[in-house]
Amino acid sequence: MxxxxxxxxxxxxxxxxxxxxxxxxxxxxxxxxxxxxxxxxxxxxxxxxxxxxxxxxxxxxxxxxxxxxxxxxxxxxxxxxxxxxxxxxxxxxxxxxxxxxxxxxxxxxxxxxxxxxxxxxxxxxxxxxxxxxxxxxxxxxxxxxxxxxxxxxxxxxxxxxxxxxxxxxxxxxxxxxxxxxxxxxxxxxxxxxxxxxxxxxxxxxxxxxxxxxxxxxxxxxxxxxxxxxxxxxxxxxxxxxxxxxxxxxxxxxxxxxxxxxxxxxxxxxxxxxxxxxxxxxxxxxxxxxxxxxxxxxLPLKEEHKLFLVRALIPLHKPKCIPMYHQQLTYSITQFVEKDCKLADTVIRGLLKYWPITNSSKEVMFLGELEEVLEATQPPEFQRCMVPLFRQIGRCMSSSHFQVG
The missing domain is CATH 1.25.10.10 (Leucine-rich Repeat Variant)
Structure with a gap:
């Protein structure tokens, strides 16, 4: 049976x-x-x-x-x-x-x-x-x-x-x-x-x-x-x-x-x-x-954009993010690929929750940032490049070998 x-x-x-x-x-x-x-x-x-x-x-x-x-x-x-x-x-x-x-x-x-x-x-x-x-x-x-x-x-x-x-x-x-x-x-x-x-x-x-x-x-x-x-x-x-x-x-x-x-x-x-x-x-x-x-x-509904801003991006805040970071990265990059204008919002959101004292979490953020940038168009990149490069500069001075 x-x-x-x-x-x-x-x-x-x-x-x-x-x-x-x-x-x-x-x-x-x-x-x-x-x-x-x-x-x-x-x-x-x-x-x-x-x-x-x-x-x-x-x-x-x-x-x-x-x-x-x-x-x-x-x-x-x-x-x-x-x-x-x-x-x-x-x-x-x-x-x-x-x-x-x-x-x-x-x-x-x-x-x-x-x-x-x-x-x-x-x-x-x-x-x-x-x-x-x-x-x-x-x-x-x-x-x-x-x-x-x-x-x-x-x-x-x-x-x-x-x-x-x-x-x-x-x-x-x-x-x-x-x-x-x-x-x-x-x-x-x-x-x-x-x-x-x-x-x-x-x-x-x-x-x-x-x-x-x-x-x-x-x-x-x-x-x-x-x-x-x-x-x-x-x-x-x-x-x-x-x-x-x-x-x-x-x-x-x-x-x-x-x-x-x-x-x-x-x-x-x-x-x-x-x-x-x-x-x-x-x-x-x-x-x-x-x-x-x-x-x-397409075009994306306002409801879906609000979900990105109010739920997905703040999911970078909890300490247990390694348990779901891979799935979170996929969902966020899907938004950027659907609407390239959202890249500026996503990158600024990552910078807002960027880890200060945790190098391993910083490595995860850098990996996610790389995937987002691959789907980012020049106009959106120019909007956020100043704060982005400031953060990258801080990462380059890090003592952690994977970050710097």
């Missing part, structure tokens, strides 16, 4: 999605889902492809009377309140009954287990895992538009399993002298054997031609997207990788939500820059934005 599941994973990702609002997506490299699963594996968790082996890392289950809760229910550690047994396979029922069976399986997967205890409810967890794999297969091969009832149940399953309180354990962005980020093993979610399949289910649902965006937007609404974006703060890099792909597809399919997605990402950046300076998913969000910026229509 698992080999069949992995063999059916899509080999290619859609390269772009055209937009009425002047934005499109074109992720530079979208690996196959199999590669996504493999690369998401952490050394601590082993091979996540072996779903059978990972299915034993778990524990309690929720009472059935909480299944209506769109939030992730709290497990009580006791035995399931009702028999939790596998339902018949889709091949074992007539075609007329498959949709009802699909809804029953969806409802069954709204029971959420606690994975902190590897000894409890092993059979029930394995049954749910197998059922989730069946749901992925069903959505992938669906023939006929999903009805309103089915859409509601699909979103309920996704919400119940994915939308949860992330670990409250603070993750310190340990920055050593010279802004060399100390390597830390990321926190791997023990529930990933199930979460992974739920994310794959959501991805297949969003990309399915049988999902009518006009109807589905009633359930994949602003609240759903907001809570999905909240998950980007997950410490598990495998989850953030899936979220990046899923949000990319939602942005491409649900054009009505594009302004809200951009605005919400802006708000995440504002809070990160001016309040917390702590967020695990800044690099992934910037990677998505780099694709969005790449698809902006």
């Amino acid at each position: 698992i080999k069949n599941f992995l063999n059916k994973l899509p080999k290619k990702q859609v390269k772009s999605a055209e937009s009425r609002d002047g934005g499109s997506l074109a992720l530079s490299s979208n690996a196959s889902t199999t590669s996504r699963i493999n690369s998401a594996s952490g050394a601590r968790s082993g091979n996540v492809n072996s779903l059978e082996n990972n299915s034993t890392q778990n524990s309690g289950v929720n009472h059935g009377n909480k299944l209506h809760d769109p939030l992730r229910s709290k497990a009580n550690g006791s035995s399931p309140p009702v028999p939790y047994e596998a339902l018949p396979g889709f091949r074992d029922v007539p075609s007329a009954e498959k949709q009802n069976l699909f809804i029953r399986k969806l409802s069954m997967c709204c029971v959420v287990f606690d994975f902190t205890d590897p000894t409890k409810h092993l059979n029930e967890k394995d049954v749910k895992r197998q059922t989730l794999v069946e749901l992925v297969d069903y959505v992938s091969s669906a023939n006929g538009k999903f009805s309103d009832v089915v859409l509601q149940e699909i979103v309920r399953v996704v919400s119940t399993n994915l939308f949860r309180t992330l670990s409250t354990q603070p993750r310190e962005n340990k920055v050593l002298e010279g802004l060399d980020v100390e390597e830390e093993e990321p926190l791997m979610d023990p529930a990933w054997p199930h979460l992974q399949i739920v994310y794959e289910f959501l991805l297949r649902f969003v990309t399915s031609p049988e999902t009518d965006a006009k109807l589905a937007k009633r359930y994949v609404d602003h609240s759903f997207i907001l809570r999905l974006l909240d998950l980007f703060d997950s410490e598990d890099p495998r989850e953030r990788e899936y979220l990046k792909t899923v949000l990319h597809r939602i942005y491409g399919k649900f054009m009505v939500h594009r302004p809200f997605i951009r605005k919400t990402i802006n708000n995440i950046f504002y809070r990160f820059i001016f309040e917390t300076e702590k967020h695990n998913g800044i690099a992934e969000l910037l990677e998505i934005l780099g694709s969005i910026i790449n698809g902006f229509a």
Whole structure:
């Protein structure tokens, strides 16, 4: 069953999605889902492809009377309140009954287990895992538009399993002298054997031609997207990788939500820059934005220029910039390549946040400045060349061999 599941994973990702609002997506490299699963594996968790082996890392289950809760229910550690047994396979029922069976399986997967205890409810967890794999297969091969009832149940399953309180354990962005980020093993979610399949289910649902965006937007609404974006703060890099792909597809399919997605990402950046300076998913969000910026229509809207000035350029301020500098540089150079007149604004912004006492950070700024200058035209260069050369002169007198 698992080999069949992995063999059916899509080999290619859609390269772009055209937009009425002047934005499109074109992720530079979208690996196959199999590669996504493999690369998401952490050394601590082993091979996540072996779903059978990972299915034993778990524990309690929720009472059935909480299944209506769109939030992730709290497990009580006791035995399931009702028999939790596998339902018949889709091949074992007539075609007329498959949709009802699909809804029953969806409802069954709204029971959420606690994975902190590897000894409890092993059979029930394995049954749910197998059922989730069946749901992925069903959505992938669906023939006929999903009805309103089915859409509601699909979103309920996704919400119940994915939308949860992330670990409250603070993750310190340990920055050593010279802004060399100390390597830390990321926190791997023990529930990933199930979460992974739920994310794959959501991805297949969003990309399915049988999902009518006009109807589905009633359930994949602003609240759903907001809570999905909240998950980007997950410490598990495998989850953030899936979220990046899923949000990319939602942005491409649900054009009505594009302004809200951009605005919400802006708000995440504002809070990160001016309040917390702590967020695990800044690099992934910037990677998505780099694709969005790449698809902006010309001339650029004032909204997009304000985003550059108010969010992207101030992202040079936080001390943990090495964690996302590569993605930030790409996004900013995309703006300059789209509109060469923005070069003066970008260069002056870099000079404003130029590091004074940190040579390693200075090296990063010099590298970014070089990329921006390559896309700068003579008129824009002349506007900022005086303060630019003053800064370069200071760099040349630096005692650091890479700066000077």
